[in-house]
Amino acid sequence: MTTEVRSLREFKMPDVGEGLTEAEILSWYVKPGDTVTDGQVVCEVETAKAAVELPIPFNGVVEQLFFPEGATVDVGTVIISVAVAGEGGAPAPAAPAAQAAPAAPAAEVPAAPAEPERREVLVGYGPRTGTAQRRARRTTTTTVVAAPAAPAAPVAPAPAVAPAVAPVVAEQPAGDRPLAKPPVRKLAKDLGIDLRAVTPTGRDGVVTREDVHAHASALAAAASAPAAVAVAEPVAAEPVEAPAVVSRSAAGDVRVPIKGVRKATAQAMVASAFTAPHVTEFVQVDVTRTMKFVRRLKESGELGRDVRVSPLLIVAKALLTAIKRHPEINAQWDEAAQEIVIKGQVNLGIAAATPRGLIVPNIKDAGAKTLSGLATSLGELVDTARQGKTSPADMQGGTVTITNVGVFGVDTGTPILNRGEAAILAFGAVRELPWVHKGKVVPRQVTTLALSFDHRLVDGELGSRVLADVAALLEQPKRLITWG
Missing domain, CATH: 2.40.50.100 (RNA polymerase II/Efflux pump adaptor protein, barrel-sandwich hybrid domain)
Known part of the structure; x- marks a missing residue:
């Protein structure tokens, strides 16, 4: 017994x-x-x-x-x-x-x-x-x-305050069902895709999130759906997951629940827009030399064999160099203490469009990194975001942000500050435009930068100097060495 x-x-x-x-x-x-x-x-x-x-x-x-x-x-x-x-x-x-x-x-x-x-x-x-x-x-x-081998007596569940919910059984692969992780099954269900029709590319025949998106894109193309915007940078390269639809009216209206990342983004943007007085300044920049610099770094491999080099990397380095010259813009407004807190290190946020929505992970102490170290950290940040594995810690503590709207073919915009930050830089599309160079009108690679800042702690002079420095560094990327 x-x-x-x-x-x-x-x-x-x-x-x-x-x-x-x-x-x-x-x-x-x-x-x-x-x-x-x-x-x-x-x-x-x-x-x-x-x-x-x-x-x-x-x-x-x-x-x-x-x-x-x-x-x-x-x-x-x-x-x-x-x-x-x-x-x-x-x-x-x-x-x-x-x-x-x-x-x-x-x-x-x-x-x-x-x-x-x-x-x-x-x-x-x-x-x-x-x-x-x-x-x-x-x-x-x-x-x-009396008998350890006897069948277990049923245990009555205790009463719950929350509404009764039937036990949920996690979906498990069985028989000839394709192998896939539960989040991938949920994605396929939301997109209305039969996993058995998807070609797996994962290890041991596992269907990945990328496989589902690829299959969805193929179906959309076959149905002559509008083509998705092509992107040049990896930050926004993955299509956004289709949201779950709650209801559809007879008139065709669709209602989508606001939750998760989208809900948090909406709340943060409203709080930022109606708390910090935004000012945005714009400048057009001849980035022909920067584009040549990027090509040279790619071809030489001097930053590392597996390191990805992009114009965004040079923009990030230029912004970090400008902040080093004007550290007052890397600041935060402390409402409770009525103080401006100038941060000791730059945690550089990169806005990334992922299947879960827009997130802004940041590179810790980015200002202390070399160009090679910054390239490595940027590549890791992008890969982690695309895989949906960005941790909460990676999205906390940002001090300044870059949003790369140029990957969508957009020239510029008025970016809204991330709450608690003093500045955000929008990097627009690089286009070949007629430009006056050495007294002649010639085709040059041109982009538009937009810098939004919190006017409570960044006045027009400081914001203008930072934006002008970024522009000058992109026009003459060799200055990154002398100024840095």
Whole structure:
């Protein structure tokens, strides 16, 4: 005869960023009845900043999933419950009532003290506003088991405050079904694509996100759909994932839910536009020498054999050099302290269009990097963003941003500041235009730069000097050596 103590542990939606209030459940990797171990990933969620896999911090058997895939859940809300064993062993199955020992009926024992929740697995649980409703916690009981091999007695789920949700089973490949990760299956479902019709290019025949997009593009071309805009830079090279449609009216109106990255972007842009007084200045620049410089770096391989070299790299280096000459533009407005904080290092943000929406990861301490180091960091940032693996930490702490609208064939625009930053530079398309050069009108490579800045801490003189320096460096890229 053995004695087993079982208790129910609840895992809450954590704050996987800084101050995030909600996340969307993209995929469940477990289902009720599955055994889980400490550190095992049980689901993937999408926050306003990135997609993150959540590991569970204890061992046990999955009791209940409280939300289905696609549900948006507040931070601090219970998303999964797990039956765990008490001190002295793993959970053992309970015997049927007919086989229980008559001399030792089940007796109730005091609840075991709850172990402190482990927070090292994730960033931690952020604060929530308002009154949080908690699910009733089951008391710990002692079960006397006569036969360890007997089938387990069903455990009744505890009542939940949240609306009842049917258990969700993660989609698993079986039989002749194609191999693909849950996020890729969700993408295919959103785009209305049968994975069996997609040609896999991943290792061991796994269908990748790129395979789904390629198949979707082929279908669109076959249906004579409008062609997508070709891009020259890798930052925006991947097509944007189609949003889920909530409803379509008889008149053809389509309603799309605002959530995830799009929701966070909208909130941030509204807050920035109506908090910081924007000023934007423009300048046209002859970048013929810069384009020749880029070609020379590509052909020589002097920055490294596998390093990608692009005009964006030189624009980034020019901006960093200008900030070094005018550090006051790398600043932040502290409303509470009524102070201007001039940052000690430049964390350079690069606006990237990804399948999850527009994100702005940044290169930490970019001003201290050589041209080769900056090229390597820029390539890694782009690759990570295109794979949808940008972490929340990579999108925090930015001080100044570049947005490359030229890859879409756009000449210029009025960029909106990222909240908390003092400046953002828009890099337009490079075009061959008639230009006065050495007293003659000749064809030259020309682009337009637009610099938006917060007029509370950047006056017109400072903003103009920074923009003029960037333009001068792009006209004469050799100055990067003398000025840097």
